[in-house]
Amino acid sequence: MRALKTLVHYSSNWILALILSLAFSGLCMGQGQDPSSMIYRGRVAIPPPYVYNGTPYWDTTGFKSGSAMFNGRLYEGVLLRVDASTGLVHVRPSATYAPSIPERDQLSWIERAGVRFVNLQYQGVAGSEPGFYEVVFDGSGTLLRRVNRRFRTASGDHRMLIGYDDPKYNPSCLSFYDYSEAFYMLTKDGRLVKLDNKGSVARQFRSRASELRRHMRAAGLNGMGVAKRTYLHEAFAFLDEGGPSVLDLLVTDWHPVEGSGTDIRRPVVAAPRPENLKAVLPDGYFEERDETDALAESGAGLDVTFRNKVYTIGQKREHPAATARVYGTVTDGQFDEPLPGAVVSDSLSGAYTVTDAHGRWELRLPTGENVLNFMETSKEDVHLMVIINGDGELNLTMNVKATELDAAMISDETRLNHRTAQMGLEHVSVKTLNKIPTAFGEGDVIKAVLTLPGVKTVGEASGGFNVRGGSSDQNLVLFNEGTIYNTSHLFGIFSSFNPDVVADVNLYKSSIPAEYGGRISSVLTVDGKTGDIEKVKGSLGIGLLTSRFHLEGPLAGKGRTTFLVGGRTTYSDWLLKQIPAGSDYAGGTAGFYDANITLSHVFDANNSLQVFGYYSRDRFAFNEDNTFRYANLNAALRYNHVSSEGTRMTFSTGVDYFGNQLDDYTNIHEAYTLNTAVNQAFARLKFVTPSGSGHTFSYGGDATVYGLDGGILNPLGESSMVVADNLGREYAVEPAVYVSDNWQPSDRLALEGGARLSAFMNLADRSWNLSPEFRVSGKWSFTPMLSVKTGFNTLRQNIHLISNTAAISPLDTWKLTDADIKPTDGWQAATGLYWTVFGGKLDLSLEGYYKRMSNYLDYKGGATLSMNRELADDLVPTRGKAYGVEFMAKKTVGKLTGWLTYTYSRTLLQEMGWRGIETINGGEWYAASFDKPHDIKLVANFAITRRYSFSANVDYSTGRPVTLPVGIFSYGGGNRLLYSERNGYRLPDYFRLDLAVNIDPGHYLKALLHSSVTIGCYNVTGRKNAYSVYYTTGGGGVVTGHMVSVFAVPIPYINLNILF
Amino acid sequence: MKKTIYILAALLAVSSCIYPFSPDVMGTGEGLVVEGDVLIGDISVFSLSSVSPLNGDATSRPNGTVWVEDEFGNKYKSYSEKNKKVYVDLTDAPADRMYRIHVLLSNPGEKWDPEYVSGWRYPQPEPVISSIDLEPTESELNLTLSLQSPEGSSGCYRWDYELDWEYNADYQASFLYDPDYDRLIDLSMTGQPNPYYICYSHSYSTESGLAIAKTLQGQGLYGHEFHRVSRWSPIASRRMAALVKARIISEDCYEYLNTLQETSDYTGSLFTTIPSGMQGNIRSVSDSTHMAVGFIEVSHVAEKRRFFDVAPYYYRKTPAETPAVLEYDKAHPDMKSWYNIGYRPVDDLGEGGAVRWIKSRCVDCRELGGVTTPPEYWVK
Incomplete structure (x- = not known):
């Protein structure tokens, strides 16, 4: 009996197991796809x-x-x-x-x-x-x-x-x-x-x-x-x-x-048609799509790497054209926002493009069967099988890479770098920008640009930047089509750009496209977001000194019109007021705010319109006697149109304003207010026409009208005896036309060539000049991962910053070329070697450049720059030469990303004329204020997990040149200092280490709010980097030197960002 | 919370720090320095010195003489050379010609050339000192200057000033002590005022004032502050006189002096003008590329003096602030010893009462550096 019970017990289990296994296998088989x-x-x-x-x-x-x-x-x-x-x-x-x-x-x-x-x-x-x-x-x-x-x-x-x-x-x-x-x-x-x-x-x-x-x-x-x-x-x-x-x-x-x-x-002998194929393939295998969103039901659940559907684009025609325009928008599946910088290519013709700041892309492709490839460094690659019948749209969502592949991973940037002849183009992604540690923790566009090779600054807390030996005013800074003349807030601690509204940042250091002109060193383009088309969302950032917000979304429901607003302000004023009255800093004020607004409307697939507005204002006072103010205002409109032949046209127009004001109350009888301003209106028309033979032609023109107020002086207060004076508004027109061709005859060779003809007329004295400019560059790839490039540019600049300080001062003014002040000309030759190694994980580059400038403005000793009707008499034209070698190792894939750069460069100036013993440095070459021969930068970000990452930033450079006293004498009742030749000495070398931990939002897709926190420390080592030096004379004629450091101690910070 | 705010604000304010900076600079810049202006209708004063190395001992001092010459060859030589200064009398020098200085060194050596001359210049017109005013504030008395200049002049001014003031000791003593006879003198019995109660003192401006008025109406200065006096200072106790000597200078002279002043106040900030040398107008005769430091201007001097009764603004010390007082009999045997340790009699406490003795500086105005004799121009 006992044995029987045991047998029944075990038998029962066996039977149960058998039934279950059969049921499961039947279930799987029942749900299996048709293996045919x-x-x-x-x-x-x-x-x-x-x-x-x-x-x-x-x-x-x-x-x-x-x-x-x-x-x-x-x-x-x-x-x-x-x-x-x-x-x-x-x-x-x-x-x-x-x-x-x-x-x-x-x-x-x-x-x-x-x-x-x-x-x-x-x-x-x-x-x-x-x-x-x-x-x-x-x-x-x-x-x-x-x-x-x-x-x-x-x-x-x-x-x-x-x-x-x-x-x-x-x-x-x-x-x-x-x-x-x-x-x-x-x-x-x-x-x-x-x-x-x-x-x-x-x-x-x-x-x-x-x-x-x-x-x-x-x-x-x-x-x-x-x-x-x-x-x-x-x-x-x-x-x-x-x-x-x-x-x-x-x-x-x-x-x-x-x-x-x-x-x-058996083989399918006829050309496949959906209805024929359906007879062979299972139902639902091949689905027809219309020309609207072909990915409406893609969702996030599909394995995005391997799509197993064929998408039809465009309406079928009896006589289809040889090529069709295919376009769309790529969305970041993680943040549900447009994804810029993704490479889109096809497998048949080899055409490729990169999504713009709004995630949009467009290609002209042969009709028929094809495979579209979408690649972005942090996203899973997507390859779509398509049948192109005609013009049509294909939108796509790309999701974050789930795993890292051991096989060769080549970033989209690397691919582009070895494909194009473009040299000296540096791209800063918004994600990288927010992870670079900065003083007080806020993501900063200019601070991120300063981590790139060849880009320097004269010192901490200084506005402006220097690119390959050019001065700060030789950089054209464009923000949503508008020109920004002062790129900093609060003495250079913050840049003028709210990072939450920035979509894309590009810096052209050498091969400057022919569509840009007017500056001889570089072009920095900052593209703003245009607003989420799906839903309203925004962010709020709270930091030690500043707070910011932004809000974006569709207008009147999900549709074609979007908006974006953003704002930023500081509470430094309120903090300074808490300082006790006895302190030297008591009574000082400093503050700024800025605001952005963008409206975007898509009329149809071929037409869209954007309207941009930006305003910023700074105000500070060191004591009760002086108050400084300056402001930027930009308003622009951009219209995009695509013709039936595939030519893209962009028309933009707008106005820019930069003004500053100084109020001086030192003496009520001599109290005054001094204003200067730059007003400009512009219009730009650009066409891009891809041809079928590997050429992409770009052509167009632009015109800028300037109205510069060199100085407006007015009495301040009833007791003031100041006589109002006005140097008058200086008007000028600067039109230009350009044409360029980007030609890729093969995978190995790429050529870019362009010519720009610009003219400039100063309407005051009717002086004018004509300037043909040339931009050529070429690339030869020895292998797909080893390329050499070379380029040559000539440029001219007709607007000059009038400043005899080391850095851009908030009170500096601008001056146009006229009969007495010649335009600044420059040319640059550059060569570079680019090598991608370790299976695409590491990009190495070595670039050398040589640059010459003429009529670069310097100043006589004792020059009067304010309210000077004979300003040219106090200006000294110089010639400049700059040369350097930039090495960069960049890793954009994997857990550890970032770059390491070393630059050796010199920038020297020499007075062009001879003014006898007053000639600067006796006519010898002397170092420019931003000449720093050695420069090492390291930017690293290590993704510990998907949420936690660690960032480090190291910056080392030779100290900047400085003019020091070499003797002392008594004169006029006081001790006076005799100075060395201009910029004959250097400050101590600069070194700084910053560290930060970034905690990104959790991936709770249904949560209303997501927050991220950055905790870091600026200047971890507490090195007392020199900002300036000065001397005091004590009793007995003893002179003592002092060095001032701005951030002489480690500055810890914490930043909270809330996304909703 | 408040403490947190303090810390935050302090963090902003004091995260910047100042440290010593002693780089190795090359060269000593040992140039010749010639200071002074040609003042038509007045005494001109010139001095010769040299640039010294930073923080080092001064090198040898230039010795020589300076004279003024006009374009017609007339020479105006120094009449006095004392305190390392050369004095040239140009009281009768005509104003209708150009002038320059001529320097002849007796010890040129390798560092300096033997002769230097300044550039020929016509005299600048004489300014008009329209007013010298006093503007009291809560804690100070501000002296201001208003100047006018003829039309067409440069609108650049330079001035020096002298202050004379009358002040009194804190206490009007009614007794004097005669140390020779060891006795008290009751001034009320003599009918004489205390001779040491009111004194006069004098000071000169240490640094010349400099201003440009090109943007002001008529290119004049209005209410331009040139000196401040604390209302607790003895200068503000009774009467004050300010003498201003002003002259017009050319624009290039102003630029030179202003640059010299600014670069010596150079803070090295990124927002301040990069310092650079400026060449003056004194060159070597033998080599025109060798320049001396200095700028010689030729000007007419205008001067004006004004008296101010400043007693109503003076913040007098209260009795509680005075030092300790001794009270003893009128003929105390220790009077001499008190005298010797710096005490003086001041008053008595009534008929037959004791005499108070206080610190001498409270009753003897001379101890603050003044004299009891007023300047000859003093108007009471």
Whole structure:
């Protein structure tokens, strides 16, 4: 009884387990996809990143007709090719379909152009490698041939080794890959034997070795110079004993026939149409899309790397055009906002583009079947199979990479860098910008730009920046089409840009596009966001000194119109008022605020309009006697249109204003207010026309009207005896036209050339000048990851900052070229080497440049710059030369990202004329105020987890030049100092280390608020970096030097950002 | 919370710090320095010195003589050379010609050339000192100056001033002590005032004033402050006189002097003018590229003096602030010893009462550096 109970107990469990396993397997089977379509459901076949030996495939790039035994089913009449590097097969049902890669472990064999290839691992052959073996001879002994790849660094002509007749053979490619072929014998007992030489065959057939030798001799195949393949084929054919072949015995489906039980799929002979395909493929496999959003139901649940649907773009026509315009918007799936900087390319024509600040992209592509590739450094790559019937839109959401691939990961920036001839273009992403530690913790556009090679500043808490030896006024700073004349708040501690409204930042250091002009050193473009089209959202940032907010979203529901507003202010004023009255800082005030507004409206797919507005204001007073104010105001409008031929037109117009004011109350009888201002109105028209032959033409024109107030003096208060004075408004017009071509005749060569003709007329004295400018650059890629570029620019500048201080002062004014003040001319030649190593993870660059300037304005000793009607008499034209070498190592993929740069550069000036003993430094070359020969920067961000990251910033540079006293004497009742030659000495070197921990918002998609916190420390080492030096004279004529440091102690900070 | 705000504000204010800075500079800049102006109708004073190395001992001092010459060859030589200054009388020098100075060194050596001359210049017109005013504030008395100049002049001014003031001791003593006879003198019996109660003192401006009035009406200065006196200072106790000597200078002279002043007050901030040397107008005769430090201007001097009764503004010390007082009999045997330790009799406490003795500086005005004899121009 007891044994029976035990038997029943265990039996019951067994039965239950059996029932459950059957139920589950039935469930899985019931839910399985129709396997008949699985051969086409593999990964999309994309071109390999490397081109080795002219072709990455087994023999040619073309597909050949054949058959494939996949998952027990024979597919006849398919098109096949084999990737020689990976050993994967590409298959397509017909020429009008994009190829896919079926799972190799489901492929038993393939036959291609009459040649069979067998997957020995699928057959379970011990010792076989992944991939395919070519069946050279199948008999009682089967001769197989395999091509292996290996890395070799040897150069030279290896065509004999490979044995391929490859018209595109390129010896230099063999520095990456090399091929070796090997022959194998598969025996009837399933052994795989490698045939190292001709004698190996005889060893396998010992009993017939002599016979074999006699036969081969008689056939004339025994000598040297006989190809191994030829010898072995003949040998196996001779030794064949007939009967079933090895593969007949080993591979059960080696010769499937009708009725054999093998499911045989015939080829699709007609051009595929959705309704035909539906008869073959399961329901829902192929879905037609209209020209609107083709990804309406993509969602985040799909595996975005491997899309298995084919998307139709555009309306079908009876006579389709050869090309069509395909465009769309890429959205960041993590933050649900436009994704700038994603590379969009197609696999057929090789065309590519990059999404702009609003995530928009556009390409002109051949109609028909194609594969669109979307790549962005931090997102999973997306490859979409499309059928392009006509113009149409394709929107896409890209999601964050789930895992890091061990295989080569090449960032979109790297790809672009080796594709284009553009030199000296630095891009700062908003994410990077917010992670670079700064004083008081707020993300800062200018501070981020200062971490780039070739960009310097004269000191902490100074506005402006210097690019490759140019002064601050030689940088054209554009923010949403408007020109910003003063890029800083609060003595340079903060920049003029609210980081929450910034979408994209680009700095052109050398190859400046022909559409830009008017400045001779660089162009900094800051593009603002235009507003989320889906929903209203915003952010709030709270810091130690400032707070900011922004709000964006659709107007009147989800539609075509969006808005964005942003604002920032400081509470430094309120803090300063808390300082006790006895302190030296008591009574001081300092504050600023800025505001942004953007409206964007999309009329239709080809027309859109944006309106931008920006206002900023600064005010500070060191004591009760003086108050300083300055303000920026920009208003602009931009209209975009795309013609039916695909030409993109952009028209923008607007007004810019920068003004400053000084109120002086020192003496009520001499109290005054002094104003200066820059007013300008502009209009720009730009066309971009891609042609089909690799050219992209860009042309257009612009015009700027200036109205400069050099100085307006007015009495302040009733007791003031100041006589009002006005230097008058200086008007000028500066029109320009330009044309440029971006030509890529091949993957290796890219050329960019442009010409710009600008004119300038000062309406006051009717002086004018005409300036042709040239911009040329070229790129040659030795390999896809090794390129050399060179470029040459000429530029002219007709508006000059009048300043004799080391840094831009809030009270500096601007002056136009006139009969007495010549325009500043400059040219720059640059060359660079770019090399991507370690599988695309590290970008190395080495750029050298040489630059010359003429008529760069410097000042006489004792120059009067304010309210001076004869200003030219106090100005000294100089010539300048700047040269340098910039090395950069940049890592943009992986957990650790950032860059390390070293720059050696010099900037020297020399007075052009001779003023006798008053000539600056006796006519010798002298260092400019921003000449800092050595400059090392490190910006690093380590993503500990997806939420937590650690940032570090290291900045080292040679101290800036300074003029020091060398003697003392008594004069006029006081001690006076005698100074050295201008900029004859240097301050101590500058070094700073900043660290920060960033805590990003949690990924709770349904939470209303997300917050991020940054905790950091500026100047961790507390180094007392010199800001300025001064001297005091004590009793007995003793002179004592003092050095002032702005941030002489570590400055901890904490910043809270709230996203909603 | 308040403490937190203090800390935050202090963090902003004091995160910047000042440290010693002693770089190795090359060169000593040992140039010749010539100071002074040619003052038509007045005495001109010139001095010769040299630039000294920073924080080092001064090198040898230039010795020589200076004279003024006009374009017609007339020379005006120094009549006195004392305190390292050269005095040249130009009281009768005509104003209708150009003038310059001529320097001849007796010890030129390797550092200096033997002869230097300044540039020829016509005399600048004489300004009009329209007023000298006093503007009291809560704690100070501000002396202000208003100047006018003829039309077409540069609108640049330079001035020096002298102050004379009458003050009194804190206490009017009614007794004097005669140390020779060891006796008290009752001044009420003599009918004489205390001779040491009222004194007069004098001071000169240490640094010349400099101003430009090109943007002001008529290119004149109005209420331009040139000196401040504390209302607790003895200067403000009774009567004060300010003498201003002003002259017009050329614009280039103003730029030179102003640059000299600004660069010596150089803070090295990124927002201050980069210092650079300015060449004056004194060059070597043998080599015109060798310049001396200094700028010689030729001007007419205007002077004006004004008296101010400042007693109503003076903040007198209260009795509680006076030092300790001794009260003893009128013929105490220790009077001499008190006298010797710096005490003086001041008054008595009534008929037959004791005499109070206090610190001498409270009753003897001479101890504050003055004299009892007023200047000859003093108007009471």
